[in-house]
Amino acid sequence: AQKITQTQPGMFVQEKEAVTLDCTYDTSDQSYGLFWYKQPSSGEMIFLIYQGSYDEQNATEGRYSLNFQKARKSANLVISASQLGDSAMYFCAMREGDNDMRFGAGTRLTVKP
Amino acid sequence: DGGITQSPKYLFRKEGQNVTLSCEQNLNHDAMYWYRQDPGQGLRLIYYSQIVNDFQKGDIAEGYSVSREKKESFPLTVTSAQKNPTAFYLCASSIDGGEADTQYFGPGTRLTVL
Numbered sequence: 001a002q003k004i005t006q007t008q009p010g011m012f013v014q015e016k017e018a019v020t021l022d023c024t025y026d027t028s029d030q031s032y033g034l035f036w037y038k039q040p041s042s043g044e045m046i047f048l049i050y051q052g053s054y055d056e057q058n059a060t061e062g063r064y065s066l067n068f069q070k071a072r073k074s075a076n077l078v079i080s081a082s083q084l085g086d087s088a089m090y091f092c093a094m095r096e097g098d099n100d101m102r103f104g105a106g107t108r109l110t111v112k113p
Numbered sequence: 114d115g116g117i118t119q120s121p122k123y124l125f126r127k128e129g130q131n132v133t134l135s136c137e138q139n140l141n142h143d144a145m146y147w148y149r150q151d152p153g154q155g156l157r158l159i160y161y162s163q164i165v166n167d168f169q170k171g172d173i174a175e176g177y178s179v180s181r182e183k184k185e186s187f188p189l190t191v192t193s194a195q196k197n198p199t200a201f202y203l204c205a206s207s208i209d210g211g212e213a214d215t216q217y218f219g220p221g222t223r224l225t226v227l
Contacts, residue, residue, distance in 0.1 A: 004155075033213045043201060045156075045218035052213055091155055095212050100171060103155035 003027065004092050004104035011109050013082045020067070021077045021107045023092030029053075032096045034075040036066065039089040039106070048090075051075060082111045116140070117219035119204050124224045126191070126198070134189045134222045136204035142217075144210035145187035149173060150201040150221075159202075162187055163210045191224065199226045 005024045013019035025034065036048040051059045051066045059066045067076040075094075079086055092104040117138045126132045138145065144163045148156040158171030162181040176195025181187055187206075191198045201223050205216040 031212060035215065037218075043203075043221040043223070045203060045205070047215050047217060050213065050215060095214075097212050098210060100158050100161070101216060103157075105153075105155045 003102040004094055006092055006104035006107050008107045009105075011107055013079075013109065013111055015084060015111055015113050016081055018078060018080045019082055019109065021079070021090050021092075021109065023075045023077065023104060025073050025075060025092075025094045027073070027094065027096055029096040032094055034066070034068070035093040035095070035101070036064070036075075036077045037091045037093065037103075038086075039091060041088070045091070049077070079109075084111050084113060087111045117204060117206055117217060119202075119219035119222050121222060122220065124222055126224065126226050128226055129193045131190055131192050132224065134191065134202055134204075134224070136187045136189065136219060137185055138187075138206040138219075139185060140206055140217065141184070142206035142208055143184070144207045144214070145181070146205040146207075146216060147171075147177070147179065147187070147189045148203045148205065150203060156203060159189065161210070198224055200224060 032053045034051045038046045049059050049061045049064045051068050063080045065078045089106045091106045093101050095101045120135045146161040147159040150156050157173050159177050160179045162168035178190045203221045204219045207214040207216045
């Protein structure tokens with residue numbers, strides 16, 4: 001069964017606008033971690049942000065924030081004030097306990113000038 | 114500078130040949146991982162290692178082998194038994210492999226079988 005679902009294969013956003021990339025997950029564990037990575041065309045995976053299942057506050061890292069809705073099992077990434085350099089693939093991932101990290105299929109974000 | 118290096122960046126192989134992809138880290142991380150990425154898809158785990166001289170299979174280990182003789186190094190061999198090896202291969206490391214443990218990635222190796 002798919003553990004991580006990213007329903008948006010592609011998204012467009014105007015430069016300087018905010019954008020939300022969706023991620024839903026499936027787990028019966030109480031303890032898990034959620035991650036977002038950025039993959040530019042060069043291929044390297046760049047860590048953006050982490051949210052623990054017991055964290056009460058939504059995680060934030062600069063222009064990135066994670067909209068964590070535990071009851072709905074969603075962990076959407078919000079990018080504020082988009083920049084041209086934000087154009088990339090974005091992957092949501094989850095780790096349950098010491099198990100393997102599972103990745104979604106990704107969303108390709110294109111920032112338009 | 115601390116980080117993860119992978120070499121080579123591009124690799125071409127003839128069918129029937131084994132090939133070894135290098136992964137080195139100087140972050141003093143205990144855990145290391147190998148992932149495969151096919152076009153338009155997410156990452157799939159091939160092998161991982163949480164300690165020297167020990168490693169476990171991931172979801173798609175068939176046709177691959179690894180070794181972990183040193184903490185810093187985790188080479189991946191793509192054997193001739195791997196039926197469709199053309200893909201992008203990413204190596205990662207993390208402090209100890211725990212739940213909240215962030216994985217950091219190398220730049221990747223793009224393997225093409227001719």
